[in-house]
Every structure is written in structure tokens, then in C-alpha cells.
Amino acid sequence: MQSVKLVQNLARFSFSRTLKSTSNLKGVQRNFSISHPRLNEQITVTFVRASGEKLTTKAKVGDNLLDVVVNNNIDLDGFGACEGTLTCSTCHLIFKPADYERLPDKPGDEELDMLDLAYDLTDTSRLGCQVILTKDMDGLEVKVPATVNDARSA
Amino acid sequence: MNMLPRVFLRSYSSIPLIKKKIAIVGGGPAGFYAAQYIAKNLSNCEIDILEKLPVPFGLVRFGVAPDHPEVKNVINTFTKTAENPSVRFLGNIALGQDVSLKELREQYHAVLLTYGADQDHRLNIPNEDQENVISARKFVAWYNGLPGAENLQPKLTGDTVTIIGQGNVAIDVARILLSPVDLLKNTDITEYSLEALSTSNIKRVQLVGRRGPLQAAFTIKELREMLKLPNVTTVWRREDFEGVEDLVASLQRPRKRLTELMLTSLKAQNFTDTQERQFLPIFLRSPETISYNSLDVVVNKMAGDKAVKTKDMENLPADLILRSIGYRSTCADSEIPFNEKAGKVFNHNGRVLVNGDSEVIDRGLYTAGWLGTGPTGVILTTMNTAFGVGKHIVDDFNGNLIKCDQNKPGLDIKKLRAVTWDKWERIDKAEIEAGAGKGKPREKIVSINTMLEVAGV
Numbered sequence A: 001m002q003s004v005k006l007v008q009n010l011a012r013f014s015f016s017r018t019l020k021s022t023s024n025l026k027g028v029q030r031n032f033s034i035s036h037p038r039l040n041e042q043i044t045v046t047f048v049r050a051s052g053e054k055l056t057t058k059a060k061v062g063d064n065l066l067d068v069v070v071n072n073n074i075d076l077d078g079f080g081a082c083e084g085t086l087t088c089s090t091c092h093l094i095f096k097p098a099d100y101e102r103l104p105d106k107p108g109d110e111e112l113d114m115l116d117l118a119y120d121l122t123d124t125s126r127l128g129c130q131v132i133l134t135k136d137m138d139g140l141e142v143k144v145p146a147t148v149n150d151a152r153s154a
Numbered sequence B: 001m002n003m004l005p006r007v008f009l010r011s012y013s014s015i016p017l018i019k020k021k022i023a024i025v026g027g028g029p030a031g032f033y034a035a036q037y038i039a040k041n042l043s044n045c046e047i048d049i050l051e052k053l054p055v056p057f058g059l060v061r062f063g064v065a066p067d068h069p070e071v072k073n074v075i076n077t078f079t080k081t082a083e084n085p086s087v088r089f090l091g092n093i094a095l096g097q098d099v100s101l102k103e104l105r106e107q108y109h110a111v112l113l114t115y116g117a118d119q120d121h122r123l124n125i126p127n128e129d130q131e132n133v134i135s136a137r138k139f140v141a142w143y144n145g146l147p148g149a150e151n152l153q154p155k156l157t158g159d160t161v162t163i164i165g166q167g168n169v170a171i172d173v174a175r176i177l178l179s180p181v182d183l184l185k186n187t188d189i190t191e192y193s194l195e196a197l198s199t200s201n202i203k204r205v206q207l208v209g210r211r212g213p214l215q216a217a218f219t220i221k222e223l224r225e226m227l228k229l230p231n232v233t234t235v236w237r238r239e240d241f242e243g244v245e246d247l248v249a250s251l252q253r254p255r256k257r258l259t260e261l262m263l264t265s266l267k268a269q270n271f272t273d274t275q276e277r278q279f280l281p282i283f284l285r286s287p288e289t290i291s292y293n294s295l296d297v298v299v300n301k302m303a304g305d306k307a308v309k310t311k312d313m314e315n316l317p318a319d320l321i322l323r324s325i326g327y328r329s330t331c332a333d334s335e336i337p338f339n340e341k342a343g344k345v346f347n348h349n350g351r352v353l354v355n356g357d358s359e360v361i362d363r364g365l366y367t368a369g370w371l372g373t374g375p376t377g378v379i380l381t382t383m384n385t386a387f388g389v390g391k392h393i394v395d396d397f398n399g400n401l402i403k404c405d406q407n408k409p410g411l412d413i414k415k416l417r418a419v420t421w422d423k424w425e426r427i428d429k430a431e432i433e434a435g436a437g438k439g440k441p442r443e444k445i446v447s448i449n450t451m452l453e454v455a456g457v
Helices: A002-021 A026-031 A065-071 A097-102 A109-115 B003-011 B029-041 B058-062 B069-083 B101-107 B136-144 B168-178 B191-198 B220-228 B244-250 B253-267 B379-398 B421-436 B448-455
Strands: A042-048 A054-060 A092-095 A125-127 A140-143 B020-025 B045-051 B087-091 B110-113 B133-135 B160-164 B204-208 B232-234 B277-282 B285-290 B294-303 B306-317 B320-323 B351-353 B361-367
Touching (some): A097 A140, A109 A125, B058 B136, B160 B306, B220 B232, B285 B306
Parallel strands (some): B160 B204, B232 B277
Antiparallel strands (some): A042 A054, A092 A140, B285 B294
């Protein structure tokens, strides 16, 4: 954990220095990922329970939405049971149609296969572990489908 | 979340707090998920998870296929639950043998039964007890190292295995039988089954289902995995799919995508490579009679969602027959109101009923997982229902529906050979060490005596 923090701090340090030259130096920066400016960019993401309760958190660009839940201890029981290995659907999230359309990557067959087993499947459902945050997702709101966590009592 | 009861208790602070004692019988996914929910949401409680075997995790250890290690990641969450100070894992304690339900109800305020389904449905057709007919459940237990299953010796000398049933257990078994051994050797599959599979002559695995492709019980992930399995060809019967394509557009998304995948595979089908092992899903057939090395099936046709027998028969080769038509629970203790017909405990959303004739709830007794719902669904399903029953338990304590006016001792383990969590960790460590030399995540200990020896109990 400590080393992760150290890397984050270092990254923060070098942020302003490398910001302008990102596009030119991509190859180089992969070798020196510490100075990659995207590492320390933070956006805000909100998880909305079916009850309407909102859980807002800072999230790192480059993390996926399961990372965000785990790293920020977002209180969602059972979320991400298979730990992001595409073998369950417990990190199912529902996007607003406009947000869904804007996502850079479309779901692959394996993700759709798992979503097919999810409760409350919608046309704008994704698995959180497969959605990687970009800077322009700042302010994103995603719905966490109803489970025993909130509204729907078994 | 549970502010009201806390306020209530605080205002009567002269009364010493009574620890709410809960026994969970069965250390599989349902038990661990329920424990997780209760430990988090119920104040001042102590939970004991009693497990018949010396080792935890139930079907995650003994059911999930060895080539699906990702599914076993849930073990990390279960481990966190077991390490919670208000949770105690007690392995090697069997309900009905080491302790009775009556005793548990005297020693705990609430008892949750989550001991699963360890038997299977029978076909009830002639010659079912023949040597080459075994249950898929036993076959799974064999390759996964369930104590007692190690001597199964499935007959792998013939070239055709016929599996009756088309659920995900059937697919798992087919995949293990057809997989190149190289794909299995670095998994936690037991060494003896890896050896047996490496000398197997099996070339064809047939998967026989009563109904048609539109009712197929396997899920799409499992089918896609079969279609991608190296050196294995999937061979569909074209006639099974008559009229199916016309209905695709009207299907719900999951069923639609599954059907489309089957149709795509069917269209790409060619029979040129006969060297490869074959996976053969066969629809619309019901087993009638088992012969020495074949199976007589009756041809069905669909009437709506139901399969109806015709007069036509077919004989399918079957050197080994695996029955995979569902698991069933058994009654571990005569005090359990057990529905023999359905193979589960009489209950209403997890609250156990006094008996099968009424809707009267037996307060303080609960069930979750396959014992309560019947043996269906993936881990997600069990997780959701276990959380749901956990919520009922929390609500019933907080609503004073569970009698909680005196201290309860919990199980006295002094005279029992209980495998506590630290002792399981010894077994865990020994297994991981034994696997390391072979490039396996672990080599499971199969003998209960060895488990207990390693645990030091």
C-alpha cells in the first residue's frame, strides 16, 4: 500500500511538467509510468442505489469502476465477487443512455455473456470491472441494480 | 442502519447486553454470505459457522470446476468474513452426528441451515445401478477431491460418454472429459483424476436433453467455452433446430444470445476433422432403458414449453453414463421440517415453517442456499438469497421476534475435534505447498484423517 501511495505522490509531483507533452511521448512514458499525467487525475463518480441513496466518491482516471468501489470502500455488499475476472455479474451497473453511448469501449461477448445472468438487465447495463474511467467521465452517475442491499427485500 | 434497537438497548443500560448467538450450519457460499451480512448489520452478535468437513467453502471448493479458478476468488471474501472477530468457523462438526438441531437451538438464539444439497435425482429407469452409470455429482466430487469420492474409478476406457442432462454441471463434466490434459495439469484438480484423464480413451461426449434448443439449460458462457476448447469439435444435430431460427427475434436477450450462438456454431459446422474429440449436444430425447453400453431414448416433440414423448426410439452409444438431472438435499436431523418430495426444507423466503401443512413460522430457525431454494442458480443467486435471509435474521432480532432474553452458551467445542480457522489455515498452507512443486495452485488433501492430522486436532 505504501508504495502505491508513493507512486501516486511522485506522479502528482511530475504532473505539470509532463502534461503538455503526453501525446508525443506516449512510448517513452510507458517506460516511465511514474510521470504519466493520467495516473493522478481524479474525477468524481456517483453510485446510486435503487433506493435513490447516492454514494459519491473521488475516482482515479484509468481505474475501472470495480477498482473505484474497492479502493474507496464503497458500501456495496457482494459487489465484484469474482474480483474482475469476468466470471460473475455482481458488479452490474446501469448507465444513463447518453453516458452508455459515450463509453469508449463497447462490451465484448464475454461481458455480455455474464450480463445475461444479471438481475434487472437493461440495454445500458455494463459490468463495472470492464468500464475504465476517462477524464471526460467526470460527474458520472451509475445506478446499482436493486439487491437486498437496498430497496428490494427478499 | 439499526439505530432503533441500539437506542432501545442503551436506554435500559442497567440490563447487561445479551450477545445474540447465531449458528450457521454449513460452510459453503450461502453460509459465508449470510454470516457476512449478519456480522455487518447486527450489533453485538456472535456467529458460529459449523461445517461437516474439516475444510470450508463447500461447492466453491468441491463443485466449481478446477479450470475455473477465477470463480473461486469469492474465497477471499469468505476468508475476510471468517476473520471477523464476531465470526467463528468450526469445521469437522456435523449436524445430526456431532450435534443435534435440538441442542443447537438450546445453545443459540437463532439457527440458520445452509448445508446444501449433497445428493442427486435419479432417472428411475431400468439398469440405473449398473456399474457404468454414475451421477455427474459424484464425478465432480471425484475430480474435485471430495472426501469419499476418491475411489470412484469412472470407466474411461470406452470412446463415448453420454451425459443425461444439459445444465452447467453437465457442461463442466463434458469439458473436463474433453479438455486436453495440458489445460488441467496446472489447476487444483486432484492428481489421481488427472492421471486417469490422461489415459482416457473418451472421444465423444453426448449431452442429452429432454427439451429443445430453445429450452437449453446451459448458460452462454459455458457454451462459448466449449466452442473454444482446443482440439474439440462441437457437433449439433441439424434437425433439432427446425423452426428455431424463426423464433429468435421474439426471444428475451439472454435466451436470444444463447440461441444465436448455437445457430452460428451450427452454420459453421463441418465434419471434416474426425480426429478431434467431439462434443455432441442432443436435444428432444428422454432416457428410457440402459443397456450394457448404450442408452435407449425416446424421441420427444415440443408442445409449448413441454416435451411430449412420441413413439419413436433411438439407441445412443454410451460406454459411460453420467446422470446430471439435478441435486437434492437430504434431511440431516429429524427435527428439520423437511420436504422429501422437493428435497428442501419447508420455508417461506428462508424462514423455516413449523411443518409442511401450515404457514406458521418456527421463530429463530432459518434456511438459505440450495437447502432452502432448491439446487438452482449460480453463486450470484445464492449470494442474493443468503443476504436476503441474513436480512430477515437481523430484522427478526431487531423486531424482537427472536427470543433473546437470556444468555446462550454457543457450542462447547472442548470435547469435539473442531477445525477452527487457524487450523484450516494449516491445511490450506500444506495444500498450497504440496501444489507448488507441480505448478498447481494447491494439491487438495482428500483424506479426512490427513486433514485432521495436518490441522493438529
